[in-house]
Structure formats: C-alpha cells, structure tokens
Amino acid sequence: MPQIIPEHLPKGFTVExxxxxxxxxxxxxLVSIEAAELGADRGVIPVLCSDGDRMFDVFTHLSDTCxxxxxxxxxxxxxxxxxxxxxxxxxxxxLGARIDTLFIYGIKTGPDMKNxxxxxxxxxxxxxxxxxxxxxxxxxxxxxxxxxxxIERDLQACVRNVVVWLHVDYGxxxxxxxxxxxxxxxxxxxxxxxxxxxxxxxxxxxMPL
Ligand SMILES: [Zn+2]
Numbered sequence: 001m002p003q004i005i006p007e008h009l010p011k012g013f014t015v016e017x018x019x020x021x022x023x024x025x026x027x028x029x030l031v032s033i034e035a036a037e038l039g040a041d042r043g044v045i046p047v048l049c050s051d052g053d054r055m056f057d058v059f060t061h062l063s064d065t066c067x068x069x070x071x072x073x074x075x076x077x078x079x080x081x082x083x084x085x086x087x088x089x090x091x092x093x094x095l096g097a098r099i100d101t102l103f104i105y106g107i108k109t110g111p112d113m114k115n116x117x118x119x120x121x122x123x124x125x126x127x128x129x130x131x132x133x134x135x136x137x138x139x140x141x142x143x144x145x146x147x148x149x150x151i152e153r154d155l156q157a158c159v160r161n162v163v164v165w166l167h168v169d170y171g172x173x174x175x176x177x178x179x180x181x182x183x184x185x186x187x188x189x190x191x192x193x194x195x196x197x198x199x200x201x202x203x204x205x206x207m208p209l
Contacts, residue, residue, distance in 0.1 A: 001025060002170050010171045012126030017137045021125075021168060029185045030166060030178035033061075035069035039161045040118040043074025045110035047103070047121045049129060050081045057175045058122055058167045076110040078103060082129030084121045085140050087147025092133040100147070108155055117160035121148050122177070124167035141166065142189060145182050 005018050024030045038044065046062055048055065063073045083103060085091060091100050110116040123130075123144035130140045148162045164180045 001168070001176060002174060006171045006174070008171050010126050010169050012128065012131050013169070013171070017125065018170075020137055024185075024188070025178070027184065027188055029181055029188050031181050033065055033165065033177060033179045035065045035071075038065065038069065038071060038118055038120070038163060040066055040069070040071040040116075043072050043076060043114065043116045043118070045076045045078060045107055045116055045119045047078045047084050047087065047107065047119065049083055049122075049124055049127055050079050051124065051128065054124055054167060054169055054175065055079075057169075058124065058177065061167075061177045062120060062122070074114075074116065076114055076116050078106050082127065082133065084123040084147070085127070085130055085133070085135060085143040087121065088143045088150060090146060091143055092135070104151065104154065107151060108158065111155070111158035117158065119148070119151060119159060119162045120165060121162070122165045122167055124169070126169065138189070138192070141180065141185065145180060145185055148182065 001021060005015055009015070009018065021030065044062070044066065046059070048058055059075075062075070066073050080086070080103070086094070087100055087103055089100065093099075107119060110119070121144050123140050125137050125140065127140060130136070135143065144164050148164045151159060152162045164182060165177050166180055167175065167177045169175045
C-alpha cells in the first residue's frame with residue numbers, strides 16, 4: 001500500500017478506510033497471494049463486481065496468478081455489481097429479492113458442469129454497489145468472508161477450495177489485491193466493536209487454527 005495517505009483517494013474511500021486497511025495489513029489479516037494455494041488445476045470460479053474501472057485489474061491479476069502456478073486461465077465467471085458481497089444470508093436484498101441463492105446456484109454450475117472446484121471471491125474497495133447498499137468497508141469484507149464460509153459449508157461435497165481476496169484501488173492507478181486470511185479476519189473482527197460475527201463466521205472460527 002502507499003506509504004502515506006494519498007492526497008486524492010478515490011470517491012467513497014475515506015481516510016478511516018485507509019487506516020483500517022493499514023491495520024489489516026499490519027495484523028496479517030491481509031496477506032500476499034500465493035499462486036499455488038489456489039489449487040486451481042481445473043480453473044477457477046471468480047466472483048467479481050462488475051465495476052468497469054477495476055474489473056480489468058482484478059481479472060488480470062487473477063489470470064496472472066493462475067498462469068504463474070501453471071494453472072489454466074479457465075474462469076467460470078460470476079460477475080454482477082456487488083456480487084462478492086451478495087453471497088451471504090445476511091446480504092442486502094436487491095429490488096426486494098434475495099439474489100444470494102441465485103448466485104450460489106450459479107457458482108454450483110462450476111463444479112457441476114465444468115468440474116471446476118476453486119472459488120475466488122473478490123470484494124473490492126471502494127465499491128459503488130457497497131455504497132448503494134449502505135455497506136462500509138468492514139461490513140463488505142464480513143459479508144464476503146461470510147459468503148465464502150457459507151459456500152464451504154453448503155457446497156462442501158463439490159467444492160475444493162474457497163479463497164477470498166480484497167482488491168483495493170488507492171487512486172492514481174495504484175491498485176493492489178490481497179488475500180484475506182479468514183481465520184485472522186474472524187479473530188480481528190470479533191475483537192472489534194463492530195458487532196457480532198455472523199453465525200456462519202462462527203462456524204469457520206470454531207475450526208482448528
Ligand atoms: Zn463494486
């Protein structure tokens with residue numbers, strides 16, 4: 001991340017958000033992506049926000065990561081505005097509809113139809129759809145991690161690996177993608193005053209470290 005707070009953070013990206021990301025990096029909640037850990041020898045199911053200003057960077061990083069580990073670039077793509085934060089039972093409704101079940105169905109077509117068993121969920125910040133849903137950075141990450149835990153639980157028979165990344169646009173063409181260490185995240189969030197972790201998160205937290 002930038003050494004100092006950029007003078008012109010993108011719209012929707014506050015100084016408080018910057019400090020939160022800084023803390024998550026210091027606590028190793030956000031860590032470097034190791035290509036091999038994807039285990040994506042048959043490809044990946046990326047779950048991405050449609051954001052036209054960041055999609056290219058997100059997708060390029062993903063395909064470069066797969067290539068670096070000799071995995072095929074074979075994306076069974078789930079893309080929709082805010083999709084990574086709309087996978088949880090606790091995600092906001094869109095036009096009154098619960099679309100989390102629709103996305104879970106779409107994700108399951110990956111293993112069912114293409115035998116692709118690695119899912120990469122990439123929430124990003126700042127995200128216009130998060131703002132439209134009145135979700136801040138922390139709650140956005142929580143929903144994405146929670147959605148990942150739900151998929152691990154509900155699709156455990158057909159899914160091998162669920163990874164959650166965070167894409168950050170610091171402005172001035174400085175973008176980075178990190179992996180969220182889910183267990184460290186859960187420990188961090190339960191230490192915060194932001195409210196209780198969701199039940200699915202507790203399911204993950206109960207697993208041995
Ligand atoms: Zn977005």
